[in-house]
Amino acid sequence: MGKRAFLALEDGSIYEGYSFGAEDTTYGEVVFNTSMSGYQEMMTDPSYAGQILVLTYPLIGNYGVNDTFFESKQVQVRGLVVREHCPVPSHWQSTGSLPEFLQTNGIPGISGVDSRALTRRLRSAGVMMGILTSEMTPEAALRELNALPRYDSTDFVKRVASDKKYKWKSTSGAAPTYHIVIVDMGLKYNIARILTRLGCLVTVAPCTMAVEEILNLKPDGVVLSPGPGDPALLDYMAETVRKLMHQKPVMGICLGHQLIGTALGAKTFKLKFGHRGGNHPVHDLASGRVYITTQNHGYAVDADSLRGGLEVSQINLNDGTVEGLRHKELPVISIQYHSEGSPGPQDNVYLFDRFLEKVKGQSTNA
Numbered sequence: 001m002g003k004r005a006f007l008a009l010e011d012g013s014i015y016e017g018y019s020f021g022a023e024d025t026t027y028g029e030v031v032f033n034t035s036m037s038g039y040q041e042m043m044t045d046p047s048y049a050g051q052i053l054v055l056t057y058p059l060i061g062n063y064g065v066n067d068t069f070f071e072s073k074q075v076q077v078r079g080l081v082v083r084e085h086c087p088v089p090s091h092w093q094s095t096g097s098l099p100e101f102l103q104t105n106g107i108p109g110i111s112g113v114d115s116r117a118l119t120r121r122l123r124s125a126g127v128m129m130g131i132l133t134s135e136m137t138p139e140a141a142l143r144e145l146n147a148l149p150r151y152d153s154t155d156f157v158k159r160v161a162s163d164k165k166y167k168w169k170s171t172s173g174a175a176p177t178y179h180i181v182i183v184d185m186g187l188k189y190n191i192a193r194i195l196t197r198l199g200c201l202v203t204v205a206p207c208t209m210a211v212e213e214i215l216n217l218k219p220d221g222v223v224l225s226p227g228p229g230d231p232a233l234l235d236y237m238a239e240t241v242r243k244l245m246h247q248k249p250v251m252g253i254c255l256g257h258q259l260i261g262t263a264l265g266a267k268t269f270k271l272k273f274g275h276r277g278g279n280h281p282v283h284d285l286a287s288g289r290v291y292i293t294t295q296n297h298g299y300a301v302d303a304d305s306l307r308g309g310l311e312v313s314q315i316n317l318n319d320g321t322v323e324g325l326r327h328k329e330l331p332v333i334s335i336q337y338h339s340e341g342s343p344g345p346q347d348n349v350y351l352f353d354r355f356l357e358k359v360k361g362q363s364t365n366a
Contacts, residue, residue: 005110005134007052007081008141013121017112019134020085021102025141028052028078029151030130031298032119034277038343039098040069043077043107046160046186047254047296049228050151052079052130056119061086064094065101071188071342075102076160076228079132080109081118108132126272127298152270156228157255160186161207165217168192168202176201178359181219183207183244185237185255186227190342194352195223208236211243221249221359224256226338231258231268231299238263245332249362251355252325252334254297260325260334261301264308271321274298275336278343281317284324290317292345293337300336301325331358 005019009030032054033042039060042053060082080102089097102109110132122128131145161184170176177199182192185207192202205214207227214222222244241263244250252260258268275295282291300321303312314324314335325334339351 002111003134005108005132006138006141007110007113007118007130007132008138008145009121010129010145011125012142014138015081015113015118017110019108020099020111021080021109022106023134024106024108025131025133025135026052026079026108027129027131027145027148029127030054030081030122031127031274031276032056032122033296034279035294035343036278037063038278040065040101041071041343042296043075043080044069044071045188045296046072046076047226047228048077049156049160049186050154051077052081052132053077054081054115054118054122056115058083058115059086060084061098062089063091064089065096065098066093067095068093071190072160075105075107077107080107081113081115081132082109082111083113083115085109085111108134122273127274152230154229155233157185157207157234160228162187162204163206165203165205165209168196168204170196170201172196172199174199178220178356178363179203179218180221180223180359181205181214181217182223182225183209183214183240183256185225187225188338188340188342190340191223191225191253194340194349198352198356200356211240214240214244215247219248220363221251221355223355224250224252224259226254226256226296228255230270231255231262234259245327245330249331249355249358253340254336254338257325257334257336258299258301260332261306261310264310265305266307266310267302267305268299269302270299271297275316278345280337282314282323282337283317284314286313291347293323293348294341294343294345295337297336331362333358
C-alpha cells in the first residue's frame with residue numbers, strides 16, 4: 001500500500017485511501033463514470049479537463065495502458081479515484097501499468113476508497129468540488145478548496161483545444177470523397193479516425209478560427225467537437241456556429257450539440273450529476289429505436305427553449321433530457337452523446353454515415 005491520502009468534498013465529507021501515481025495535491029469537480037473498461041480513453045478525454053474522475057467499476061488497471069488508446073495528446077483528468085488498482089497488468093498490448101502512467105503524467109490517484117459510497121453521495125447531493133491530497137490535513141485541504149476557483153467559472157475549452165489547424169493523417173492511401181473540418185473544442189481522436197476511415201480528408205481547426213477562415217478551407221461539411229465545461233461561457237463561438245449552419249452541413253457532438261442549440265437562442269442547464277458511462281439508453285423519435293450510448297457531459301439543452309428551426313430528435317430514457325437535435329430546413333444534426341464511442345459501445349458510428357449523407361446531398365444540390 002502507498003502513502004495515506006484522502007479526497008475531501010466541499011460539503012466536508014472525507015474519503016480515505018492510499019496514494020498511487022503522482023504524490024501531489026490536486027483539486028477539481030468530482031464526477032463519476034460507470035463504464036467497466038476504457039479508463040485510459042476516459043483519462044485522456046478532453047471533456048474531463050478540470051475534473052477528478054471516480055470510476056465505479058471496482059478493479060481498474062488490470063489490462064494496463066497502451067499508446068494507441070489515447071484520445072488526446074495528454075492526460076486530461078486532474079485526479080483519479082478507484083476502489084482498487086492493479087499494479088501488475090496482464091494484456092498482450094500493455095506497455096505499462098496504470099500507476100506508472102499516472103506517475104509519468106504527474107496525475108495523483110487514490111485507491112482503497114469506498115467508491116460506491118462516494119458515488120451515492122454525488123448522486124444524492126450532486127457533483128461537488130473536491131481536493132485530493134496525501135500532503136495536507138483534512139482541515140487545511142478544505143480551507144484551500146474553499147479559496148480555489150469553481151469549475152463552472154473557467155473556460156476549459158481554450159485550455160484543451162489546438163491553437164493551430166492541422167490535417168489528420170490518413171493511412172488508407174485512397175482519394176478522399178469529402179473534406180470535413182472539425183472545429184476543435186476538445187476533440188477526441190476517434191472522431192477523426194472514424195471520419196478518415198469513412199473516406200474523408202479531415203482538417204482540425206482551432207475553436208477561435210474565424211468563420212471566414214474555416215470556409216476558406218473549402219470544407220464539404222463541418223463537425224463541432226465535444227469539449228469540457230459550461231457552454232454558457234462560450235459566447236465567442238455562437239456567431240461562428242450560427243454562420244456555419246447556414247453555409248455548410250454541420251454535425252455537433254456533445255458540447256458541439258449544445259452550441260448548436262445556444263447559437264440559435266436555446267438555453268442550457270447543469271445536470272445534477274451528469275451523464276458519464278457506457279450504458280445510457282437513447283430513444284430515436286423518428287424510428288422508435290433505442291440505442292445504448294456512451295456519454296460524458298454535465299450540461300444539457302433545455303427542450304422548452306428551442307427556437308430557430310431546431311427540434312428534438314432523440315431523448316434520454318433515464319431522465320427525458322435532450323439527446324439529439326435536427327434542423328427543420330438546414331442540413332444540421334447534433335447528438336449529446338458520443339457516436340465515436342471510445343470507450344464503447346460503438347453502436348452509434350452510423351451517425352457519421354447519416355451526416356455524410358447530408359454532405360452528399362448538399363454536394364449533389366450544388
